[in-house]
Amino acid sequence: MMRLPWFEYRAPETLAEAAQILAGEGANAALIAGGTDLLPNMKRRQMAPRVLVSVRQIPELRRNGSVLGAGVTLTEIVHKPALPLGLRQAAAQVATVHLRNMGTIGGNLCLDTRCNYYNQNYEWRKAIDFCLKKDGDICWVATASKRCVAMSSTDCAPALLALGARVRLVSATGEREIALEDLYNNDGIDYLRRRPDEILTELSVPSAPSNYWKLRRRGAFDFPVLGVAAALIDGSARLALGAVASRPFLVDRANDFLRGKALSDEVIEEAGRLAASRAKPMDNADLDLYWRKDVSAAFVGYALRELRGDDMRETRRRITRYQPA
């Protein structure tokens, strides 16, 4: 039996009230929306916030029009045809039906980084004297590393990065809107540039032809061990990668090369090579490390060929299994 640790529960009805609580509690408080990422972490004692601030009742987070509230569930995103296909494909491949009914887009963007040495119960982690990310001082994946290399595992972030989405962060002292790529640090511990007193309230998502390809062992449940997102922005293809670093990122070298180019077979192959050279998976997740790195060029190829209009349905069916209607 894994009980949750004790916490004080607050359920503010307005954004201002929630921001006030965070301003007072700082890092002692955690926001809870769907709870599907936070509660397992609390059960395993990776986190034990003194105060849980539920955002379920805050109307701004439930907006589901041209602006997307951070509290919209992944199921709602899958079933909203007005949203770009790349985002819907990413949301449709997160976890399982049950977890998509609970988990929110804001939660998926803020998903804790993952690692085989971290996502374990307390006794398991204690037996290896813990790790850099929580309670220990060594990284068991790269023992010489000063930096935690836990992996970004969000599916929706690469899709939204390729599309050029922006997010709004609100605190008691003000608010700011930033490009989604500026939300992330390449650090397994300090992976978000959201301050502890800020609430991610909403996203603006440009429309564009787009897609998302996810590598995982099974057709459901699994976190990505590689995510490739592509979008066609102002006539040029743009790529983002997930699950190959501690942050999801736009692949600048490949995107510079792709700018203004038609997607010929040669261009796609070179973009795949450039993108794969930026993929730096670590041996802290499922599947063979070297194969995961090698296969990234092939996945970039799938994404770009689908973006130029090739019929990729058979390949997508084989790899993706389930997809939004």
Next chain:
Amino acid sequence: MTRAEISLSVNGEPVEVTFAPYKTLLELLREDLALTGTKHGCELGECGACAVLIDGEPQLSCLLLALECAGRSVETVEGMAESWQSGAGLHPLQAAFADLGAAQCGYCTPGILLTAKALLAHEPEPSRERIQEAISGNLCRCTGYQQIVEAIEEGARRMADESHR
């Protein structure tokens, strides 16, 4: 805050319950409401054994704070038979599971029954692929899923037949 108190609907009945505030809905159902049909599996959202319907949609009770269920409608496997029109016997899905051998050890069965019920509420005649997708969050280590999928198809047929009678 030593004890929390909420009102919610459980299997159509209004319930007021007092409980330790750190409890999940799974713990509330099993320990405070004595509804042990909802099974306690991995506790981390990786198996689907604890699935219940929240306002009609399948969710995992092990990852839902009981506190957040205030005012919501929860359906567990105990309420399934009553929820069917006749109310006299089993829900057609339950009967089909029994008749077709879709339950072996039975541990995953409550979660799958409820998940299937929610699917059929949206899609009375789902394709086999849609059934597989709907229950892809429910692990079964006995059956290999074949009988489960067939029982959901049979349950859907029986529900249609009984509704037209």
